[in-house]
Amino acid sequence: MYWRSWDTNLKVRLFGELITHTFFWMYFPFMALYFSDSFGKDVAGILLMVPPLLGMLSNLFGGYLADKVGRKATMLLSLCTSSTMFAIFAFSGSPFIDYLAFIGIGIASSLYWPASSAMVADLTTEEDRRIVFATFYTAMNIGVVAGPVLGSFFFVHYRFELLLFCTAVELLFACAVFFLIRETLPAEVRAQKAQERFSISQQFKSYSVIFRDKVFALYIGAGILVAIAFMQLDLYMSLYVKEYVHNQRLIWWGDWSLSVGGTSAFGWLMGLNGLLVVLLTLPVTRWFQHWSDRNSLVISSVLYGFGMFLMAFTANIWLLFGCMAILTLGELIRTPVAQSFISKYSPEDARGQYMGASSLQFSIGRFIAPLAIGASQWLSPVGVFGIIFAVTLISAALYVRLFRMIPQEEQTPSQP
Template sequence: MVWRTWDLNLKVRLVGELITHTFFWMYFPFMALYFSDSFGKDIAGIMLMVPPLLGMMSNLFGGYLADKVGRKPTMLLSLCTSSVMFAIFAFSSSPVVDYLAFIGIGIASSLYWPASSAMVADLTTEEDRRVVFATFYTAMNMGVVAGPVLGSFFFVNYRFELLLICTIVELIFAASIFFLIKETLPATVRAERSKERFSITQQFKGYAVIFRDKVFALYIGAGVLVAIAFMQLDMYMALYVKEHVHDQPLMWWGDWTFTVGGTSAFGWLMGLNGLLVVLFTLPVTKWFQHWSDRNSLVISSVLYGFGMFLMAFTTNIWLLFGCMVILTLGELIRTPVAQSFISKYSPEDARGQYMGASSLQFSIGRFIAPMSISISQWLSPVGVFGIILALTLISAYLYIPLFRMIPEDGHDSAHS
């Protein structure tokens, strides 16, 4: 599926999400430092645990709204809310107000993604879906690569101006969605849902039905395990590299040597991860597009686990680069397949809710992942990385019975 054949909805949102995500990463990586300076490290650590928890609930509510009132109104609500919050953040002179605005931005962002993913699924065929999701993932990671570099200058020196531009960018994107994008929630579903009374109780009843779906519950369980491992990139792996990878030459020419170690080595590893994601998401997706969802998810979990585990046996920066290539390959295989699987498995009238519920695996994983830091006080790096490997192997194992159950539950299409 080439760009010129894409629906206008997809083109507008791809460009808009690339720009807004870049601006998001121009301020987001620096919030922990900002709140640590404002409130102290201990209090800031507790404060930063709140947004992921609220994000879980906001994701679920966003999925409910996407199926209840439509994809377009949900995205507009998200963007208008984030615009207001960015404006409050920009003009605030109080760290407490800044924190509340930061939480508001996070809640608004979590509302957006279930509707966005559901709209992609609405507009693509099963055959093209992986490639389209991979393209959106590539655009997001271009923002991840460029945003922090730009933010290291603009957030520190021009914070007010940066946040004001974020406000304007969100408003322009909202206007683009309002005037250029059409609703994709099927009219029959919209008509049926309009008869239902808006109810938080009804929302949670809907999610209770979803989580009683054994296949989906198993999918979430396997996803949580691998998400815990994914989150170690900036958790335990960061700590390991900082403490064990000492200064060493990365490049040299004659008497000239460029050395890296500790925090700088971690920066180079993360830079490689971001670069590989941007350059190879689409090629890898095309290489593996004929693999079944089951085989893709199993091999991605195994690759990620072993790529992480092998780091325990070396402190050589070039060998660590090799480990990063292995685990990033696992990430690239998994991401579009995971999004595509939910699109195929979910019923058309509950696609937004399934997307919202699916995001819980990352929220729960992000909440549990910091335990690796505590465990590292009692275990050696081989022990900690061994636990991470074990989680990914259990995840890979769970995907096998999961796909055996799918035909019995009547969702044959998910088993590609």
């Protein structure tokens, strides 16, 4: 699917999300340090546990809104809320108000993504969906790579100006959504949903029906296991590299050399991961475009766990680069397929809710993942990385089981 043939909705959103995501990552990585300085490490650690919890609820609510009032309306609510929160953050003179604004920004962001993913699914065919999702994933990761680099200067030296700029960017994107983007929730679905009474109990009832869907529940379970392994990039892997990868020459020329070790080595590894994601997401998606969803999800889980497991056997930075390339390949194969699978599997009138519920796998995985750090007190690196690899193998087995169930569901249709 070529760029010129894309719907205007997708073009506007791709550009807008690239800009807003870059500004998001110009401040987000520094919030833990900011709140640690403001409240102390112990209090900050507790405070930073709240946003993911609220984010889970917001994702579910965002999916419910996307199916009831529409994708466009939900995105506008998110963008207007986030611009307001950025303005409060900019003009606040209290760390506590800053924290509340930070929570508000997180809630607004969580509201946005189910509607955004559902809109992509509304506007693309099944064969084009992987490429489009991969393009949006590439744009997001350009922000992940560029944002922290810019933020390390602007957040430290020009925090007020940066937050004001974030406010303006969110408002401009909201205006673009309002004037340039049309609603994609089918009119008949909107009319049907409008007759339903809006209530929290109705929302929970809708999600209880979704989670009784055995195939979807199995998909969430497998995704949680993958998320546990994926989160180790920032958790146990960073600890392992800091403790075991000692200072060594990365490149050298004659008498000159560049040495890395510990924290600097971890930075180089994460930089490689981000660079590979930006450069190879679209090529890898095209290479594996004709693979089935089952094979793609199974192979990606195995590659990710295997790449991480190999790290336990080396402290050489170049071999670690190779391990990072293997696990990043698994990440690149998985991401567009996982998004495409949900949009294909979910019914049209509940697509936003399925997208919102799908996000739970990452939120739950983020909560469980830190247990690997605790396990490292009693286990060697081989033991910890071995457990991580085992988790991804179990995930692969669950995906195999999942795709054996889908034909049975199709042969005997039933409401989830």
